[in-house]
Amino acid sequence: AQKVTQAQTEISVVEKEDVTLDCVYETRDTTYYLFWYKQPPSGELVFLIRRNSFDEQNEISGRYSWNFQKSTSSFNFTITASQVVDSAVYFCALSEAGGFKTIFGAGTRLFVKA
């Protein structure tokens, strides 16, 4: 069965600190997709990144970076020099190869204080 675990329920940092959000997943599929979504206080989920299981290259997009390690079944997300606007709930998600059913983690609520 597929499962996504985000062990950090809430994280609080001061602006400009770096913060890493952890995501551990379980799947029996050899082909799968991993995602990160952001849910700001306004409520609408925003897509951040997609990774397929064959691509373990880390990715950097501005202040955001993602570290995918199949050996530890982890797909961690780091925000560098956090800003107040980064305050949101962040969800990690997993889709099987067909891309039908997507399993979301419980989310990590990030508070960035000025």
Added chain:
Amino acid sequence: DTGVSQNPRHKITKRGQNVTFRCDPISEHNRLYWYRQTLGQGPEFLTYFQNEAQLEKSRLLSDRFSAERPKGSFSTLEIQRTEQGDSAMYLCASSSPSYEQYFGPGTRLTVT
């Protein structure tokens, strides 16, 4: 480019009533998903359409829930004989075959 839209945004109903929600996906997306989200939890998968075909339905979805996507365009989610436990945010998402899903603002259902 318009995003995914959902109507209504809020619905208050009495227990036992039927409710119907509508989702209009991004026009070029052939995949459409429904999720339910309760406070403090991640979205929970309900069902999935590829064009007009409903290809997967969560076992968590009782017979009181039904979804349709006529002509592969908009979709409706109906809940019959609502219960207080149905109170949640109902989210719709759409995607192209590249798999990343784009979400609508959701419909918040309150069953009194």
